[in-house]
Amino acid sequence: MPEKVHFKFDDDNKAASKLEVSRGVSSPSSRHTVANGAGPTNGVKRLRDGKPKTDLGLLAIKDGNTGVKARVASNASGNSGKGTPRQAISNAESRLAETKAPKNQKFLARSPPNGARNVLRARGDGIKKSGQDKSIPSGHRSTAAQLQKARESLPIWSKRLDIRFALRVNDILLINGETGSGKSTQVPQYLYKEPWCTRQKVKVDSGNGKSEELPVGGMIAITQPRRVAAITLAHRVAREMGSQLQKGSSSGEVGYSVRFESIVPPGTKIKFVTEGMLLQEMLHDPNLRRYSAVIVDEIHERSVDVDLITGFLRTIVHGDKAGRGGIPLKVVVMSATLDLGGIEAFFAKPETLPRYQPGTNHGKILLRHMPGYEFRASSSKSSRRTSKDSYSSWEGLNEHELGKKKNGVAIEYVQGREYEVEIFYKTHPQPDYMHSMLEKILHLHVQEPLPGDILAFLTGQDEIETLQAELESHAAKLIKTVPKMKVMPLYGALSAQAQQDVFEKIKEPFTRKIVLATNIAETSVTVSGVRFVVDCGKSKVKQYRARLGMESLLAKPISRVSAIQRAGRAGREAKGKCFRLYTESDYLNLDQDELPEILRCDVVEAVLKMKARGIEDVLAFPLMDSPKTAAMEKALIQLHMMGALDDSGGLTDAGRKMAQYPLPAALGRVLVAAAEVSSDVLIDIIDIISSLTTDSEVFLQPKSEEDQGVIEEARGDIYGPQGIAGRGGDIITLLTTMQRYASEKSDRVEWCRKRLISVRAMKMAMQIRKQLRQLCGQQKLLEDLPPPDPLPFEPVAPERAEVLLKAFLKAFAIKTALLGPDGSYVTTQGRNPITIHPSSVLYGQEKFEAIMFLDHVFTAKSYAKKVSPVQAAWIEQAFGS
CATH class of the missing domain: 3.40.50.300 (P-loop containing nucleotide triphosphate hydrolases)
Structure with missing residues (x-):
């Protein structure tokens, strides 16, 4: 049963304009049709005959x-x-x-x-x-x-x-x-x-x-x-x-x-x-x-x-x-x-x-079988196969090498299901795809009959929550002859149950499900009931800057692979339609596939896993795409500074323990460092790491300055009488939050609501905390597991805070910054300016001689997140050890 993907084009703007929301704004789309089995140009999908490759003999x-x-x-x-x-x-x-x-x-x-x-x-x-x-x-x-x-x-x-x-x-x-x-x-x-x-x-x-x-x-x-x-x-x-x-x-x-x-x-x-x-x-x-x-x-x-x-x-x-x-x-x-x-x-x-x-491998794969693909040879010497029945397209390898040898x-x-998907493009670029997304969803909801749910692709949680609020506001004004609207978000930070609910069929009568999702909904699992897809054409991508030692998280155009995956969501259960909020020429100019993550991220985790797996020469390890040598060497240096590798590049005892935890390498190193001090310190570090490894932020951000003041007062029992500076910044604040939550004997949900703390994040943190405690017990790092909650809350003494921050410096010494003469912070590695992120409890507070940060991101400018004050002497000590 071949999957038919029809590209429909029509120059009749009047007909196309009927598909747009008519609220005084006309946003015509282009629509065009191409028959199956046509040539490889103008966005046509070539269908394979589905026959298996005949084996020799x-x-x-x-x-x-x-x-x-x-x-x-x-x-x-x-x-x-x-x-x-x-x-x-x-x-x-x-x-x-x-x-x-x-x-x-x-x-x-x-x-x-x-x-x-x-x-x-x-x-x-x-x-x-x-x-x-x-x-x-x-x-x-x-x-x-x-x-x-x-x-x-x-x-x-x-x-x-x-x-x-x-x-x-x-x-x-x-x-x-x-x-x-x-x-x-x-x-x-x-x-x-x-x-x-x-x-x-x-x-x-x-x-x-x-x-x-x-x-x-x-x-x-x-x-x-x-x-x-x-x-x-x-x-x-x-x-x-x-x-x-x-x-x-x-x-x-x-x-x-x-x-x-x-x-x-x-x-x-x-x-x-x-x-x-x-x-x-x-x-x-x-x-x-x-x-x-x-x-x-x-x-x-x-x-x-x-x-x-x-x-x-x-x-x-x-x-x-x-x-x-x-x-x-x-x-x-x-x-x-x-x-x-x-x-x-x-x-x-x-x-x-x-x-x-x-x-x-990257860039040498030919996507001939995909609709809209136009091959552009990277060089005149290319010898890629282009025959219709070819099953392999590796550059430089002829048919005898790939097809005849065993x-x-x-x-x-x-081939996929026999459900047609109509693809619609915008005739002109959209300056505000969020506004276009809102209009298109409202138009589809009002004009298209049931059954038929809508799946809309956005870049992140913030956009999803914004659009959800707007749609729910419009839903309250719908007349009774229009179906009800059930808006459901889908992104990685949601709880497992909330994610699972999205994939179930809607039970309410005369109701349309509208799913607002990140690229988490692109693959593998069918969102039941979806007949319409609205694609903004962008997604957030992490890009690691090895020279600066930081990640940027910016919205960038998706690849054609992702665009095709998104469109396919509309044809999983019946005929569907996909509305791309970008032009056809923009689609054809997209990269054919995503840059592999290993070529655009910090590879310190990958190098540690290779070392723990017994790979001595990580530079020679066979990967489909190998990172640049400079990135691999920098990762080796970072692991050596953490104490995970010895002078000869071999894995140390600390490195072996780090690799055994289902945690980022740096947090694994902190756990090992805490275990070397005492069980009490390890228990506190587990609480902090549990808060850091949830899928979403623990602290929700107020929506206005008025709310900010109310929340600051409500969180007074977390910040403590000594103020934020005396409590050790974000790290000690997270520890206090975790212990306050665990000690709560009445209503934990209400406790979180008053302080604008994510209930879902805290519940997940408690689960992670339990797992890490059991794991440390199995590895004999904890002699006895702590008694069950709730336990009386005890404030973190300044001496204990110093011990905890020094444990974090074992892994994060390279992510520190010193106060400059002009009052700004400059990183110890690279001497680059950095600013404390507004989400930090240290934002807008007094200056410290040095800070340590766990995250380093670039959006509008270079920001330090999860920040705590440290002393310059501690940093020197950490580098010396």
């Missing part, structure tokens, strides 16, 4: 009854191809039914003929018809049976045999599954009952010349870039499989693990994880012995963690498998908007592509 056979394609070994593969194709099918069927997964070696290639289709299905394509697990409640089984028809209607269903067979022959599978194809939920279900996905006891080299018998495999990990996607997908797959997924479950086949939250029942076969959590597992088990396969989903987002994961997986697949007892690890890489040529070259057997060098990589293309 294999013959594609089509089942006349079901239309399912099956592959049969030809006579190049021994006696399996003798006689007629039907005889070959029969022979292959009997061999497949009799074969079991051999221990300690890769499962031999077996073909799934039409007769063997039932054998494959019995291994896990559908819901069991008999002999069901009685431990699973009947309600779960009933839900799974109801969802089975929906599973069979997904485009990827017809590819299930090809996907399973591909991984019997190869260790690497790349899936280009278009939006709505079902790849995120279905692929793990197709694989978890495969013969190679069983737990096996094998002899594993322990590294000292001895071997021990250990279990290997039996579980599939699926990585997601965001925790909301991991949790939501896990619950969906659990329902489809009739499996329990809740805290305290005695058994279940589906689980998930995200930062500070994990539900992995005994017997879990499919485990959804965030990328960071899989990296955390790699620190304890570099060979990933628990897993038979790892599925890397949404790889096109190219976070730092996913780049590290692919590098480690490449090493496991092509390296010595002694750590896994000789059992190969299967790897599946999936994306909806990425030509997989460069990734194929990265994962191919090195001996088949001797000219390929990892580290320079490089160990299989590729499958899965």
